[in-house]
Amino acid sequence: MENGAATRLVALPGAMLSMKESDLMLGGRDVMIDLPVPSFVVEHPKGLVLFDTGVNPQVAENPDQYWGRAAKFLNVRFSRNLTVDNQLREHGYNPADVKCVVVSHLHLDHAGGLALFPDAKFFIVKGELAHAYWPEPRLRPAFILGDILPTRGFDWQEVTQDTDIFGDGSLQMLRTVGHTPGECSLFVRLRHSPPVVLTGDTVHIRRQLTTLAPMPTDYDPNEAAESIKRLRRIQDLGLARLWVSHDPEDWKNYPHAME
Numbered sequence: 001m002e003n004g005a006a007t008r009l010v011a012l013p014g015a016m017l018s019m020k021e022s023d024l025m026l027g028g029r030d031v032m033i034d035l036p037v038p039s040f041v042v043e044h045p046k047g048l049v050l051f052d053t054g055v056n057p058q059v060a061e062n063p064d065q066y067w068g069r070a071a072k073f074l075n076v077r078f079s080r081n082l083t084v085d086n087q088l089r090e091h092g093y094n095p096a097d098v099k100c101v102v103v104s105h106l107h108l109d110h111a112g113g114l115a116l117f118p119d120a121k122f123f124i125v126k127g128e129l130a131h132a133y134w135p136e137p138r139l140r141p142a143f144i145l146g147d148i149l150p151t152r153g154f155d156w157q158e159v160t161q162d163t164d165i166f167g168d169g170s171l172q173m174l175r176t177v178g179h180t181p182g183e184c185s186l187f188v189r190l191r192h193s194p195p196v197v198l199t200g201d202t203v204h205i206r207r208q209l210t211t212l213a214p215m216p217t218d219y220d221p222n223e224a225a226e227s228i229k230r231l232r233r234i235q236d237l238g239l240a241r242l243w244v245s246h247d248p249e250d251w252k253n254y255p256h257a258m259e
């Protein structure tokens with residue numbers, strides 16, 4: 001039976017960004033929103049799983065040099081103690097114990113710490129890696145080659161559909177593409193808490209779950225809208241709660257450790 005469960009889910013704080021709501025959502029307002037950039041670590045009997053890796057350590061030293069004009073556009077605030085490896089240590093984990101990394105997508109605020117886990121197995125939706133190496137010019141500022149090139153020899157598992165990481169139903173990659181060609185979300189079933197879906201950037205702010213409006217810079221807005229609908233259906237049917245990774249209210253309201 002596919003009734004396995006993870007033992008613990010911990011949200012790791014990362015950088016803070018600020019963007020206009022209208023840059024996050026078509027039809028959004030002209031107001032600035034502060035966006036947390038968490039990564040998540042999941043304890044499972046078969047090993048430690050990381051969802052996303054946050055911002056590259058070099059951004060803490062020189063954001064303009066490493067990110068180019070995206071640094072100012074995103075108003076990034078970041079420091080060395082917030083890198084994903086340091087946050088793992090801070091929360092009592094050894095980064096070398098991370099067995100699997102599930103990559104929501106390869107944008108600069110999610111893929112910056114990939115190279116810190118050379119021995120892990122990386123799960124990603126097929127199409128994302130190739131696109132991140134050579135995105136179309138309008139989308140290029142959101143991908144940093146320096147995040148990706150050092151991982152060329154890593155153990156990448158490219159999946160073409162929803163994927164059950166350990167085969168026990170506890171951790172399921174949901175193919176929620178559109179924001180990028182290989183965007184995914186992660187369903188997590190825990191022993192003593194209701195299931196939760198970590199949305200990655202399938203949605204950026206909770207308001208999109210009402211408007212179903214994609215982001216102006218989504219790779220494929222129609223697919224993005226379909227993926228938002230899929231997540232909303234999961235929520236409406238009561239199959240799982242949604243943790244919208246960048247949503248400031250979700251960051252405030254969800255417990256940062258669940259069992």
Ligand SMILES: [Zn+2]
Nearest residue numbers: 105107179201
């Ligand atoms: Zn993104």
